[in-house]
Amino acid sequence: MTRREVECSAPVNIALIKYWGKRDENLILPLNSSLSITLDQEELCTTNYVYTDTAISQDSLTINGLPHSLDTPRYLSCLQTLRQLSGRHERVWIESTNNFPTAAGLASSAAGFACLVYSLAQLFQLDCELSAIARRGSGSACRSMYGGFVEWKRGVLSNGEDSIAYQVFSEDYWPELQVLILVVSDQKKSVSSSHGMQRSVKTSPLINTRAESIVPERIQLIKTAISERNFESLAKLTMMDSNQFHAICMDTLPPLFYLNEVSHKIINMVHRYNEQCSEVRLGYTFDAGPNACLLVQKQHVKQVLAIIHYLFPTSNEDKFVIGKSNSVSPTDLPAFVSSLGVTPHKDGIKYVIHTAIGTGPKLLKKNL
Amino acid sequence: MTRREVECSAPVNIALIKYWGKRDENLILPLNSSLSITLDQEELCTTNYVYTDTAISQDSLTINGLPHSLDTPRYLSCLQTLRQLSGRHERVWIESTNNFPTAAGLASSAAGFACLVYSLAQLFQLDCELSAIARRGSGSACRSMYGGFVEWKRGVLSNGEDSIAYQVFSEDYWPELQVLILVVSDQKKSVSSSHGMQRSVKTSPLINTRAESIVPERIQLIKTAISERNFESLAKLTMMDSNQFHAICMDTLPPLFYLNEVSHKIINMVHRYNEQCSEVRLGYTFDAGPNACLLVQKQHVKQVLAIIHYLFPTSNEDKFVIGKSNSVSPTDLPAFVSSLGVTPHKDGIKYVIHTAIGTGPKLLKKNL
Numbered sequence: 121m122t123r124r125e126v127e128c129s130a131p132v133n134i135a136l137i138k139y140w141g142k143r144d145e146n147l148i149l150p151l152n153s154s155l156s157i158t159l160d161q162e163e164l165c166t167t168n169y170v171y172t173d174t175a176i177s178q179d180s181l182t183i184n185g186l187p188h189s190l191d192t193p194r195y196l197s198c199l200q201t202l203r204q205l206s207g208r209h210e211r212v213w214i215e216s217t218n219n220f221p222t223a224a225g226l227a228s229s230a231a232g233f234a235c236l237v238y239s240l241a242q243l244f245q246l247d248c249e250l251s252a253i254a255r256r257g258s259g260s261a262c263r264s265m266y267g268g269f270v271e272w273k274r275g276v277l278s279n280g281e282d283s284i285a286y287q288v289f290s291e292d293y294w295p296e297l298q299v300l301i302l303v304v305s306d307q308k309k310s311v312s313s314s315h316g317m318q319r320s321v322k323t324s325p326l327i328n329t330r331a332e333s334i335v336p337e338r339i340q341l342i343k344t345a346i347s348e349r350n351f352e353s354l355a356k357l358t359m360m361d362s363n364q365f366h367a368i369c370m371d372t373l374p375p376l377f378y379l380n381e382v383s384h385k386i387i388n389m390v391h392r393y394n395e396q397c398s399e400v401r402l403g404y405t406f407d408a409g410p411n412a413c414l415l416v417q418k419q420h421v422k423q424v425l426a427i428i429h430y431l432f433p434t435s436n437e438d439k440f441v442i443g444k445s446n447s448v449s450p451t452d453l454p455a456f457v458s459s460l461g462v463t464p465h466k467d468g469i470k471y472v473i474h475t476a477i478g479t480g481p482k483l484l485k486k487n488l
Numbered sequence: 489m490t491r492r493e494v495e496c497s498a499p500v501n502i503a504l505i506k507y508w509g510k511r512d513e514n515l516i517l518p519l520n521s522s523l524s525i526t527l528d529q530e531e532l533c534t535t536n537y538v539y540t541d542t543a544i545s546q547d548s549l550t551i552n553g554l555p556h557s558l559d560t561p562r563y564l565s566c567l568q569t570l571r572q573l574s575g576r577h578e579r580v581w582i583e584s585t586n587n588f589p590t591a592a593g594l595a596s597s598a599a600g601f602a603c604l605v606y607s608l609a610q611l612f613q614l615d616c617e618l619s620a621i622a623r624r625g626s627g628s629a630c631r632s633m634y635g636g637f638v639e640w641k642r643g644v645l646s647n648g649e650d651s652i653a654y655q656v657f658s659e660d661y662w663p664e665l666q667v668l669i670l671v672v673s674d675q676k677k678s679v680s681s682s683h684g685m686q687r688s689v690k691t692s693p694l695i696n697t698r699a700e701s702i703v704p705e706r707i708q709l710i711k712t713a714i715s716e717r718n719f720e721s722l723a724k725l726t727m728m729d730s731n732q733f734h735a736i737c738m739d740t741l742p743p744l745f746y747l748n749e750v751s752h753k754i755i756n757m758v759h760r761y762n763e764q765c766s767e768v769r770l771g772y773t774f775d776a777g778p779n780a781c782l783l784v785q786k787q788h789v790k791q792v793l794a795i796i797h798y799l800f801p802t803s804n805e806d807k808f809v810i811g812k813s814n815s816v817s818p819t820d821l822p823a824f825v826s827s828l829g830v831t832p833h834k835d836g837i838k839y840v841i842h843t844a845i846g847t848g849p850k851l852l853k854k855n856l
Binding site for chain 2: 323325326329330333334356359360363364366367368370371372373374375377380381384387388391
């Protein structure tokens with residue numbers, strides 16, 4: 121009864137050029153390529169402890185201590201493929217935990233499936249391209265298989281073999297680039313990404329123009345922006361693509377509303393701040409929910425945190441900022457804050473996570 | 489010192505297929521054709537009392553009793569063209585009044601310019617195509633020059649001569665079709681239509697696909713829907729086009745937000761109601777602001793008013809519904825209202841105007 125075990129972690133990623141719409145629902149093949157940054161696991165990650173021994177007679181999964189079914193097409197697809205490729209068929213026990221509050225409304229499925237696929241591949245000693253397997257669990261999970269700046273190539277094959285992720289630039293390429301996640305209060309239950317994108321593909325007359333004519337060029341432009349470490353260009357393309365994704369949601373019938381009035385206020389704040397600075401110092405991107413993800417360079421983080429704290433006064437003073445910063449100083453507030461034209465909104469933001477770009481999945485421990 | 493005078497009125501119109509974006513800012517030539525319904529002047533109109541006598545030495549305008557400058561390119565263009573074509577050069581006194589509260593955030597510029605052009609043409613005894621002149625005052629004003637269902641043809645000439653409105657079907661074609669205007673509370677000052685569409689033309693990568701590939705087909709489809717009095721098709725095309733207009737606003741940089749959370753709630757209510765009825769009984773359209781304009785057939789007005797009253801409880805019980813209906817009865821509330829899944833929102837709607845389709849500008853009095 122020898123126990124074989126591994127412990128691994130995998131990161132969250134946030135798309136700068138968005139994935140929205142599948143051309144194949146079963147294989148999870150996207151309408152367009154997408155490009156993301158992988159976030160530092162210090163602040164956000166999933167950790168899996170996975171083991172197998174002769175006493176285990178069926179696969180089990182717990183997420184944050186609670187039992188979770190593995191009997192869904194997405195889990196089954198990942199498990200089957202890993203077993204086929206490795207030739208290992210023992211049953212597995214998986215304990216998965218997130219180091220961030222699940223109530224935060226932060227998409228955890230990308231990190232979750234990336235961690236599942238990576239940890240089982242370690243357990244089964246499988247050494248091959250894993251992003252296409254993670255993709256079958258959750259499309260965006262394939263991008264969490266690498267650190268740094270990652271592209272998920274759309275691919276052209278109908279079997280999906282070439283719809284894989286790869287690292288465009290490593291996690292050390294642009295260390296000044298920082299990320300602030302603004303967790304917005306009063307999250308309403310909204311249509312899941314998966315159902316939402318199905319509805320968009322069926323009903324939005326604009327989605328194909330986006331996928332075919334706009335995204336391919338944007339991917340090229342944003343890679344150039346990253347290669348030149350051109351913050352202005354990166355932030356602008358990111359904001360435009362976030363807005364276009366939400367435009368497609370609006371062009372859907374019934375329309376999908378993921379942004380709320382606090383999100384609108386954050387967007388206005390970013391544009392007004394950039395205007396006041398006469399340069400682009402801040403960018404935003406929003407996934408299928410009201411939380412904002414801001415891009416900012418290291419030298420402006422303190423000022424931006426002070427502005428956020430001023431415009432969104434908090435009852436959660438102690439833990440308003442967590443991660444790489446953990447405090448806000450009113451002395452960092454610029455004089456022009458009052459001319460931003462944004463009315464303060466008490467407790468509109470629950471808290472802010474200060475993070476940065478990080479590595480791909482990690483093997484923390486193994487005993488094979 | 490003989491006074492020559494006329495009194496005229498002109499209607500408000502609401503676009504079902506939207507105008508958004510100019511190809512010529514000066515001539516006010518649109519990127520795409522649009523199609524509107526003219527609303528009954530009983531509920532919404534502008535009335536102009538216009539006169540001239542030898543004692544008047546300069547043009548003047550009052551709107552709702554307050555002096556208003558005529559020294560803007562838009563007013564000057566209308567006045568000059570009318571004088572050139574008629575050969576009449578006497579100065580004029582114009583008193584313009586709206587029969588609806590200006591605070592309601594209802595676009596009054598279309599009715600205002602239509603009334604200006606129509607009343608001066610009467611005073612100057614000018615008998616010619618007037619919609620192209622009204623267009624130079626405010627694009628959508630050209631549609632208020634006719635009653636019923638009106639198309640504003642984009643045109644192809646660079647001088648704008650063929651960018652005119654015409655009546656597609658008269659005001660009596662579909663009398664069962666009714667309109668409810670939901671005036672939403674807490675209107676925020678938003679970017680004007682004129683500036684908003686300029687920004688969209690400059691920055692939205694999707695606006696040309698809409699103007700060139702989507703709208704032309706929609707105009708054909710909606711004309712067919714009207715000709716067949718097919719409510720389901722009319723309402724669906726109207727909702728899709730309203731959503732696409734707001735999608736283009738979202739695809740603009742900085743994005744334009746005209747809808748607020750009450751607007752979102754109204755949209756959700758309409759889709760849930762239609763689902764519950766297993767047929768499309770209600771459609772919506774939103775211009776550059778949070779107010780909704782609902783399309784509904786006569787036989788469902790009472791039920792819809794009861795639902796609105798239930799989901800948006802009011803402190804303005806006495807005057808909550810004005811116009812063709814002036815009361816709401818709880819007995820008209822369907823049993824399924826509780827399963828609509830929309831949380832009631834106290835005072836989200838200030839009041840409702842029940843109106844219908846109406847005629848073009850009218851000559852009320854003349855003494856020439």
